[in-house]
Amino acid sequence: MMKSSNRYTFMFALIVCVVCSFSLAAVSEGLREKKELNEVLDIKKNILKAVALKDPVDPKAKPQEVLKIYTDKIEEIVIDTKGQIVKGKKPEDIKEGRDLMPLYIYKEDGNVLAYCFPIEGKGLWSTLYGYFALEPDATTVRGMTFYKHGETPGLGAEIEKEWFLKNFKGKQIWDLSKGTLTPVVIVKGKVADTVPEEQRFYHVDGISGATMTCKGVNAILKHWINKYEAYFSRIRKI
Numbered sequence: 001m002m003k004s005s006n007r008y009t010f011m012f013a014l015i016v017c018v019v020c021s022f023s024l025a026a027v028s029e030g031l032r033e034k035k036e037l038n039e040v041l042d043i044k045k046n047i048l049k050a051v052a053l054k055d056p057v058d059p060k061a062k063p064q065e066v067l068k069i070y071t072d073k074i075e076e077i078v079i080d081t082k083g084q085i086v087k088g089k090k091p092e093d094i095k096e097g098r099d100l101m102p103l104y105i106y107k108e109d110g111n112v113l114a115y116c117f118p119i120e121g122k123g124l125w126s127t128l129y130g131y132f133a134l135e136p137d138a139t140t141v142r143g144m145t146f147y148k149h150g151e152t153p154g155l156g157a158e159i160e161k162e163w164f165l166k167n168f169k170g171k172q173i174w175d176l177s178k179g180t181l182t183p184v185v186i187v188k189g190k191v192a193d194t195v196p197e198e199q200r201f202y203h204v205d206g207i208s209g210a211t212m213t214c215k216g217v218n219a220i221l222k223h224w225i226n227k228y229e230a231y232f233s234r235i236r237k238i
Contacts, residue, residue, distance in 0.1 A: 083230030121220035126150030156213030
């Protein structure tokens with residue numbers, strides 16, 4: 001009698017596990033398309049935020065409206081490490097391991113208002129993902145976003161907050177007096193207290209208690225600004 005009871009319990013548990021597994025798999029598969037759309041939408045929203053649209057996207061805008069704004073205002077191109085445009089390629093065509101990079105160009109009435117590119121790299125606890133945008137002069141920072149990371153809430157996680165990101169707007173990545181690339185650097189403390197006035201165009205205030213995350217952001221900016229320099233150096237000479 002005991003064996004029969006144990007067998008029944010085991011079979012019941014097995015059936016429940018199988019049913020739950022199939023149910024979860026079905027739900028996951030059913031939501032996969034929606035999840036992928038949301039991920040794509042989130043990326044496009046961050047690009048639009050980084051380039052600082054003249055008319056910002058309404059926070060309540062529907063997905064279709066956001067996609068239309070993106071399609072109307074952002075031109076997607078692919079460049080190689082020499083700064084040359086790769087014709088016929090789109091960012092989604094880039095395969096891992098290839099020396100190709102996506103670039104997003106914000107235009108209004110045919111005029112270029114911003115260049116934007118993805119940035120990523122290690123922070124303190126996680127990989128940081130975001131976008132960095134320059135003005136048409138390829139020298140002045142127009143905007144920056146971080147849309148994915150796992151940094152400490154209230155400390156390193158402040159990198160995604162508006163108060164921190166707005167400090168980058170108007171900063172420079174090119175020293176006009178020396179003709180050299182000078183990626184923006186986050187300092188420890190306040191720029192006004194630590195950096196000579198003539199150098200403040202290339203520095204932003206740090207985040208208290210998040211030194212290692214800020215060092216990570218500095219390394220990320222230096223890496224990606226240098227990587228895209230071959231393209232932007234051509235623009236400065238036009």
